[in-house]
Amino acid sequence: MKRFVARKSLEWGLAFLVFTFFSFLLLRLVPGDPVLYLLKVDELNVDVAEIDRLREELGFTAPVWVQYVNWLTQVLQLNLGNSLITGQPVTQLFMDNYAATFELAAGGIFVAIALAVPFGTISAFRPKSVSAKLATGLSVVGSSVPSFLIGLILMYVFAVSLQWFPVMGRNGWDSLVLPSLTLGIAVGCVYIRLIRSTLLDVMASDYVAMARVRGIRSRTVLIRYITRAALPPVISMFGVSVASLMGGVVVLEVLFAYPGVGKLMVDSVLRRDFPVLQGYLVFTTCLVASINLVTNGMLRLLQPHLYRKDVSR
Amino acid sequence: MKYFLAVICVMPFLFLSACNDSSQSNQHLHFVYNFSTQSLDPHRDTSYVPLRAGVTETLFKLNDETLSVDPWLAQSFEQVNETTWRIYIRENVSFHNGKLLDAQAVKQSLDRSIEENVGLRSALRIKSITPEASSLLIETTIPYPELVNELVHPNTSIIDVTADDAIDQKPVGTGPYQVTSFQPGSNIQLERHGAYWDGQPKLDTVTFTFNEDPGSRTMALRSGEADIVYRPEIEMIDTLEQDGLVVDKAETFRVHQLTMNLEREHMQSLAMRRLIDSLINREQIVDGILNGYASPAVGPFLPSFPFAPAYPSDEEEDLADLLEQDGYEQVDGLLTKDGNPVQLKLLTYSARPDLPLIAQLIQSDAKQVGITIDIQMIDTPEEYMASERDWDLATYSNLTAPRGDGGYYLNATFHPDGALNFSGVEDTALTQMIDRLNQTVDRDQRDQTTEEIAQYVDERVINSFLVHPSTNVALKDNVRGWVTEKSEYYMITKDLEVL
Numbered sequence: 001m002k003r004f005v006a007r008k009s010l011e012w013g014l015a016f017l018v019f020t021f022f023s024f025l026l027l028r029l030v031p032g033d034p035v036l037y038l039l040k041v042d043e044l045n046v047d048v049a050e051i052d053r054l055r056e057e058l059g060f061t062a063p064v065w066v067q068y069v070n071w072l073t074q075v076l077q078l079n080l081g082n083s084l085i086t087g088q089p090v091t092q093l094f095m096d097n098y099a100a101t102f103e104l105a106a107g108g109i110f111v112a113i114a115l116a117v118p119f120g121t122i123s124a125f126r127p128k129s130v131s132a133k134l135a136t137g138l139s140v141v142g143s144s145v146p147s148f149l150i151g152l153i154l155m156y157v158f159a160v161s162l163q164w165f166p167v168m169g170r171n172g173w174d175s176l177v178l179p180s181l182t183l184g185i186a187v188g189c190v191y192i193r194l195i196r197s198t199l200l201d202v203m204a205s206d207y208v209a210m211a212r213v214r215g216i217r218s219r220t221v222l223i224r225y226i227t228r229a230a231l232p233p234v235i236s237m238f239g240v241s242v243a244s245l246m247g248g249v250v251v252l253e254v255l256f257a258y259p260g261v262g263k264l265m266v267d268s269v270l271r272r273d274f275p276v277l278q279g280y281l282v283f284t285t286c287l288v289a290s291i292n293l294v295t296n297g298m299l300r301l302l303q304p305h306l307y308r309k310d311v312s313r
Numbered sequence: 314m315k316y317f318l319a320v321i322c323v324m325p326f327l328f329l330s331a332c333n334d335s336s337q338s339n340q341h342l343h344f345v346y347n348f349s350t351q352s353l354d355p356h357r358d359t360s361y362v363p364l365r366a367g368v369t370e371t372l373f374k375l376n377d378e379t380l381s382v383d384p385w386l387a388q389s390f391e392q393v394n395e396t397t398w399r400i401y402i403r404e405n406v407s408f409h410n411g412k413l414l415d416a417q418a419v420k421q422s423l424d425r426s427i428e429e430n431v432g433l434r435s436a437l438r439i440k441s442i443t444p445e446a447s448s449l450l451i452e453t454t455i456p457y458p459e460l461v462n463e464l465v466h467p468n469t470s471i472i473d474v475t476a477d478d479a480i481d482q483k484p485v486g487t488g489p490y491q492v493t494s495f496q497p498g499s500n501i502q503l504e505r506h507g508a509y510w511d512g513q514p515k516l517d518t519v520t521f522t523f524n525e526d527p528g529s530r531t532m533a534l535r536s537g538e539a540d541i542v543y544r545p546e547i548e549m550i551d552t553l554e555q556d557g558l559v560v561d562k563a564e565t566f567r568v569h570q571l572t573m574n575l576e577r578e579h580m581q582s583l584a585m586r587r588l589i590d591s592l593i594n595r596e597q598i599v600d601g602i603l604n605g606y607a608s609p610a611v612g613p614f615l616p617s618f619p620f621a622p623a624y625p626s627d628e629e630e631d632l633a634d635l636l637e638q639d640g641y642e643q644v645d646g647l648l649t650k651d652g653n654p655v656q657l658k659l660l661t662y663s664a665r666p667d668l669p670l671i672a673q674l675i676q677s678d679a680k681q682v683g684i685t686i687d688i689q690m691i692d693t694p695e696e697y698m699a700s701e702r703d704w705d706l707a708t709y710s711n712l713t714a715p716r717g718d719g720g721y722y723l724n725a726t727f728h729p730d731g732a733l734n735f736s737g738v739e740d741t742a743l744t745q746m747i748d749r750l751n752q753t754v755d756r757d758q759r760d761q762t763t764e765e766i767a768q769y770v771d772e773r774v775i776n777s778f779l780v781h782p783s784t785n786v787a788l789k790d791n792v793r794g795w796v797t798e799k800s801e802y803y804m805i806t807k808d809l810e811v812l
Binding site: 171 | 352357358432500522
């Protein structure tokens, strides 16, 4: 066990160093820095000498590796630094914005599951029913229409016409309904098709046919054989979707004025706020790695035979 | 049992009506603004929300009608000598926490703004601030006549820096409204500052929401959720007016301009610059691209400024002779020089969506006279224009006299040391005129010198000025006291009310 932990720590440590160095390098290679923005050259009377002086003061004239070592030293002390633009600690900005992103992601995933599981299942088991046709139509429309348009339509119907929910803001559960619905429809519609096709594949497999021939009850076949076999591809895909949502959904954040980490990142990119961008990369990488770990754990539980050492492949 | 059921049925309605009654007695306004902020620190916030939301105030204020600077938290001021100013602080002004405003508090606030904001540190040129009994003595590093104008800047807002609350969440200012809560990037909840020095604010509470999507802002107004929406969707303005909402607009201090790189061969020719300038169809830009929400620009400054020159009306001039003198000739429908067709590179960027459209219009008009223009999209205009010099023209937009004085724009754009001198202007006469302006304190003389410089720039066609974009605001017809300011600095004021 100790050897396993040591080996994994070394692997992760090396991956962290390589990833952070190259991301640091790439960010510095992009033209531009925040100096002109900080000096507000488009509305304050600043001379050229001041630009150079500030660039030096902020350390942007030092070699990249020196800048990287300084940053890494800070991070190893669990300090992601301060935003160059607002002066706030990066961790504080993340706490404010990730909270909104988690809310949005949770709401969106809830709606997506509520939509995809019943519709996907019905369209696989009762392909000729009205519900199945509705599910097919919904999945085609939902996955082809851009999410901002879905948002605007929902906004017009439920906020402007019916006035059931607020148009925008982050004030209580009711302001989460429309963004969650928008996100859930966009994500869930993809899953309707995935669940349907996976279930159809599994249902057509030999071992399901054999189970039925052996007279095993339909309910048992459904739960023990079909569902269990259909879940792994859905869970793998789901892990990717959750990781993607955790990175922020900038269009919806802007549309509904629900400030998450996606909008924060776009602003930081435009303003070249390096500490925030670098912190985001570190934080999101850890988050995505954790989600992958959880996803792998779930897959192990569902398909233990694939992970046994003595399995013959 | 029946009575019990009746009470149960009636109770929700009683509750709702009680809520309704309380909302009627509470004067509340919901304002939706088009930029967001993560921090309410008035000295760093680049969206100037604390000032715009009526939380903070500055020593001086720009008068929107006269376009001159009026004292605000300052009572008055005097210039002691060419580098020293005495500013008298207004009496009986209190911060939101009840602390009285005095010279020491103003000094602490200004010191912090200079420390936190590198742009202000450079622009204010303050050497020392000395508090006196009821005034502040400010010494500048150089003779600096624009100091009072620069103290209009929102980042010089006066706050109580000794207050317990975190400045980035709850700044303690002197404005008519105080922050009760702040959701970064989403909204601020405000309540009336009962002890406001300039009369009782008419609203009890205000919600100041940020939303950067014009479609959502417009829907918020149509749904009745918002009372005032800054910059609604332009395409929806007719619909809003049909819905009985009020749409107001005002010119801004911004100018869209065509920056000319004078280091490039073709742009060194005055005749060529005149030709390019004459090609620009400003009316078409106003009507076709900006849907009427702009006015044609003849120079960098709005014509209502006292220092904006009275430009001569456009006269047909025979550019052909001038172009010929500079070596240009028409060959097979193409304008050529030394046998080579004139080909120019025009930079534009998408952060202001109207600029790429303007660039396309100029490209199309230039083709008519045989000039080929290649358009290049760039990401960060200031960075690119300063570091890469391989371009001839660039669409650019900036504020020209945001605080009622033209000194900032002229220094930044036409002085060799200016941060926005992307044209690479190094004109001795022009530099001398700007240096003279920088030494001039008398208001009338400053206006006169600014006018001379603007005229000089116009005669030599150093950059071409396209349009002054307007700003538009939509509001419910029961909102009173709203003024769409040219400066866009003051939005939530004590005079706003909802009938």
